[in-house]
Amino acid sequence: QVEVVESGGGLVQAGGSLRLSCAASGSILNLGLMGWYRQAPGKQRELVADITRRGSTNYADSVKGRFTISRDNAKNTVYLQMNSLKPEDTAVYHCDARVGPYDYWGQGTQVTVSS
Numbered sequence: 001q002v003e004v005v006e007s008g009g010g011l012v013q014a015g016g017s018l019r020l021s022c023a024a025s026g027s028i029l030n031l032g033l034m035g036w037y038r039q040a041p042g043k044q045r046e047l048v049a050d051i052t053r054r055g056s057t058n059y060a061d062s063v064k065g066r067f068t069i070s071r072d073n074a075k076n077t078v079y080l081q082m083n084s085l086k087p088e089d090t091a092v093y094h095c096d097a098r099v100g101p102y103d104y105w106g107q108g109t110q111v112t113v114s115s
Helices: none
Strands: 004-009 010-012 016-027 031-039 046-051 057-060 067-074 077-082 091-099 104-107 109-114
Touching: 004 057, 004 091, 004 104, 016 031, 016 091, 016 109, 031 067, 031 077, 046 067, 057 067, 077 091
Parallel strands: 010 109
Antiparallel strands: 004 016, 016 077, 031 046, 031 091, 046 057, 067 077, 091 104, 091 109
């Protein structure tokens, strides 16, 4: 069993910042890539950023220069620091943890950016 739990969402004004956290636990001996995805109402889920166990990162063009993904392997936790937030960043943010060939998802955390 693998559990993935996100935290840190909320309501913020445009230009503000939020920090999301995601912790994986359980049978995660082969925990590898971790990432953040988001899904806005009426839109498909999209990749925001991901990070390998060694720290290599990948970002969506829409968040480059504003968001930073990081991870603490000792805690099996990934973070997403979101700065200069825009109303179009409003979405449910989901964490993905890849264990071996399988992806495990958290329940999501709402991020709402007001204009």
